[in-house]
Amino acid sequence: MRRSRSGLIMRRAVIAPPRGLPEPMVCVGCGATYSHRRWTRKAEVKRDDYEPKQTAQGTLCLACKQACDGVPGGFVYLSGEFLGNHHDEIERPLRKEAERNAQDNPLARIMGWEDTDNQLIVKTTTEHLAQRLGHALEKAFDGDVRYDFSHENKFARVYWERGV
């Protein structure tokens, strides 16, 4: 109970960070900066904002926290014969989509790739990114996509499959 409660708060914070977070704040994990009530990627921060006035030591952004804890917000499961023959081709639009999405929300990231004999599993920090990756796969390669959401827990599983 306690766990799902804190999980929910964490994910909500990704979209709308709570008031009262010290600004600017820099994540020690990835360098993302929290300023003007939003997270920005390091490279996008304006020069004026770049020198943090108060940096909370050991502060991690929510995405890094999630990566540390190993708690994804979404999974994308890829399978089918097409995957075996086009592995690299398939990864490319996924990375591209994640990069594009990171411009809107720098805390939405691919957390990890798990490669097994006949399945590729992509873990994402947000359920929204998992959904976007599903759309990207559909757009690039067709195939069948199934979305499985838990709105209550803000969690998504996306299944993509294509034959030859």
Ligand SMILES: [Zn+2]
């Ligand atoms: Zn971070």
